[in-house]
Amino acid sequence: MINFQYSRANDVADAVRQIGADPAAKFIAGGTNLLDLMKEDVERPTRLIDISRLPLKTVEQTADGGLRIGALVPNSDLAYHPLIEQRYPVLSSAILAGASAQLRNMASTGGNLLQRTRCAYFYDTVTPCNKREPGSGCSAIHGINRGHAILGTSEACIATHPSDMCVALAALDATVHVAGPAGERAIAIADFHRLPGDTPQRDTDLGRDEIITAIELPAQGFTRNYTYLKIRDRLSYAFALVSVAVGLEMDGRTIRQARLALGGVAHRPWRDTAAEAVLNGQAASPETFRRAADLLLRDAKGFAYNTFKIELARRATVRALTQAANGTPQSQSNKRIV
Structure with missing residues (x-):
């Protein structure tokens, strides 16, 4: 572990001032990802700015019928919050599918959005990695x-x-609220995380001197026809090989509106509105679901050891759509796939 200075932010404005004054500083809340990265010598901040006591821990209803979630609400509190369980159950399910209870107790909502990749080469500082050292190469390819x-x-x-949480947020069309030297701004969740392109060191469009203050959910929560399906190597405490968040509005067996997002398959939660559009107005049938899955994965490309994920993602998408249409969401307590 490296040496670093420690300070505590008094309010959001103070946090923005402190991070702006030190280009090598980092915010710390629960620390469930940052401390791991520091121990592995991947992150080397000169200062940790403690934001854990800022007044960003409430879940409040908005004027248009949605919810505003403070950035420091612990993942466990959010998953079990009555308004989340009742109105946005796909989000509750996704959170409970992730990590362990101990980590969920510490992890913050805002911090969850800022997780760095778990790529083994990113964590291994003796191997080339463009996320750690731009231009050094990608060992994973x-x-x-x-x-x-x-x-x-x-x-x-x-x-x-x-x-996992961000996949559900993508399906729900959430908005991320941030504050910085220029004031406050809102970022659609679809625009928050970035694809790697030629700047893989940038995971998000959050400015270096900005702080996440809240996540806002729209009124539409898909309370009946939803699911979060996570396929992983072991049922306890593992990252997704493929995950699928689905929300459907149904009229009998006809899909009125569909939301669909994949996790574990890209540099950001993967949502494709074209794949959703082929579901709208269609009968909830295996043929309809397969067409949507094929469109969703039309540009998928495998590498030496992960080509299997293309078919896995296709089948998981069909299974998740079936669960959601039938109103039989995936259980996160016994995790047996239905």
Whole structure:
């Protein structure tokens, strides 16, 4: 562990001032990802700015019928919050599918959005990695890449975004609220995380001197026909090989509106409105679901060890759509796939 200075922010404005004054500083809340990266010598901040006591821990209803979630609400509190369980159950399910209870107790909502990739080469500082050292190369492309991306990749990076929560937020069309020296702004969740392109070191469009203050959910929450399906190597505490968040509005067996997002397959949660559009107005049938899955994965590209993820993602998408249409969401307590 490196030496670093420590300070505490008094309010959001103070946090913005402190981070702006030190280009090598980092915010710390729960620290569930940052401290791991520091121990592995991947992150080397000169200062940790403690934001854990800022007044960003409430869940409040908005004027238009949605919810505003403070950036420091712990993942466990959010998953079990009555308004989340009742109105946005796909989000609750996704959170409970991730990590362990101990980590969920510490992890913050805002911090979850900012998780760095779990690529082994990113964590291994003796191997080339464009996310750590731009221009050094991507060891995963010709290395052990079983868990890596099949969509939105580039020659610079094939890492995946690890969050479960963010996949559900993508399906729900959430908005991320941030504050910085220029004031406050809102970023659609679809625009928050980036594809690697030739700048894989940038995971998000959050400015270096900005702080996440809240996540806002629209009124539409898909309370009945939803699911979060996560396929992983072991049922306890593992990152997704493929995950699928689905929300459907149904009229009998006809799909009125569909939302669909994949996790574990790209540098960001993967949502494709064209694949959703082919579901709208259609009968909830295996044929309809397969057409949507084929369109969703039309540009998928496998590498040496992860080509299997293309078919896995296709089947998982069909299964998740079936669960949602039937109103039989995936249980996160016994995790047996239905």
